[in-house]
Amino acid sequence: MVAASSGQQRLLVMPDDGGAAVVELIDQAREELLLKQFKLQSEQIEQALFRARERGVRVRVMLNPHTSGGDRWNDEAFALLQSHGIEVVWTSECFPVTHEKSIVIDGHAALIATFNLSEKYFTETRDYGVISHDPLVIEQVRAGFEADWHRSFFEPRLDVGLVWSNAHSRGQMARVIDAARKTLWIQHPKFVDAVILERIVAARERGVKVRVLCGGKHGLSDWDVYDTFSSLRVMELFGVKIRRQKQLKLHAKLILVDGKAAMTGSMNIDRSAFDVRRELGIEIDCPAVIQRMAATFEADWDAAKKYSAPDPLDPTYHEHGELAPDPHFVHN
Template identity: 25%
Template structure:
């Protein structure tokens, strides 16, 4: 096949892709125009970009069964709690719940994200602390261990986790490990790497084995032990998350939860496990034990992905921003917001709210990094304050509002997390937890450099060009 014939075939396919984008996909206009420009002005490159990153037309068909089964499992609980929150005369014992009632109702209606109480939350910002707690919980497991991670690397930490799981499986503990095919394979974690676990009787599930598709990945980071202890946050499993990778020290955020919210993490795990393996052990008491009274923190576990009609986590972020009266502190490795998020932050800052955004000082994905700086620059005029974290790599995905409510989880502040990946966050309403998260943010300020309006305007022409090119490609998805 000559080059001319191949080029003609690519042009024809690009035209078909363009027709699909315009008439069959429900992309927002900005993303649609970006894809059309790439397909027509960069034909060969655009063809391969769309092949790997686009093709949203099949999304609803691919995940319609998952969406309907999720709704069926959750419908009965939803109806009962919705009546409670829709009644504005009802008052709650926790003042933060009344203060953020509208945000809670939004997430309940949008995502069947039930409000749970009597939770105790432990906050971790260092990998050593988080994984020490995870290993301790695994060692204490008596009935089951359920792990769901985007990345489980075949390195020292990854092998230690697999070995710990295998030991518990040999003791008769039920072990289920769910990982994303693309994320884990990138770290050398093939099914062969988990043979110790499967030989011991543990079960593994591989989410979306089509590794050539960059979209629709399971980006969640969830662990549930005996239905009584749960973990959620930004840490994957690998040496990088202990600061032993090329990016150096690692700053992340995770919650250890004991209480009613663990049942929601358990349900989230089972819904994903059922989608991957077809198996669902059912709502048996040993998987959903009575949670007990561990604390007072109200929590909603919020999920989003291509199987959700809207963008629940993003809309939860926006509602929290709109509810702020004093401060909004955000940490994220990737800051590529859409117009709705940008407007919410700008309006909050112009209204006198102390809005601060922290991103890494170094990129792990250069295009996303330069695009992040571009979007940061748009907000400086409105009074938003921005910082680059200088002590290694910042991977936390958090927001805390007025030191009273916020979110910790796997969702970044970008289009991929908002619309394309499967994500899970814990939204909390508790001044004690909020104060702890705000304190961690302020401590990080001492290790950061502020991006002032003057310094941003003084950036070099080369940096401006990188930002412009990266921003051009940012809507693709």
């Protein structure tokens, strides 16, 4: 499947497009490359960064130092980049976790993604990335990078279609859901926020046909199981159709409204993602991008089966039908 492209927005779908699509983007850099990433564990991406520096590009990288559980996945990549003369720092201490996944290429492209730069996310997970060529979007992603690089205050604009945490992402997501009149398709692994849950239920109550593709228990922390299972059960009570992603691990964060607009990005439907972490998402209205998102969602929906979340307080059926546990696949 060829990545959708139209004007100022282009869509990447993982694992369909794979890491080669990101390498292709990095290889376009001629002057400056800015990369902010939650997890970097990909030799092909690292080699692309080395090539960029060798051809005279100023490459600056910010890596998240540790997960919410304390795992230090980026220490090896940090040392490797340093050894090749690349400017690399840890992300801002203002946030307990920086979950943002972004790349800025010169002044002509910005990638806002749900996927980490890791081979697992290029081959095993459903994920999305939007490449924007809108100058206002590029300038804002770059401004956010510079603020976090220099540990300075950043107040993002609200009128360029970007969704920043911990600034105003909950309100923007709620507004997107509130706009639904016919259909609301949601592909998210976590449901840990009462405000967004109420908005989804309200959409169903006003007659919107709501579909939710979830990931079941796979990748959820023990404490997130309670909220996510309970939220899924509440949605089902109100007539929301729910299926569990089956063929691929679900890491995507996607909301599709009426087949005309969408929101994707790094933030889960999660209080901490809205309130305390650095996250970045984007709103989409490009018809070709929306069309491919919808086609991907429908294919995943057709491959999935109806899912009724088990009682969160009774672990008897929590593992029923679940993918094998993966300690390196955890929804932060």
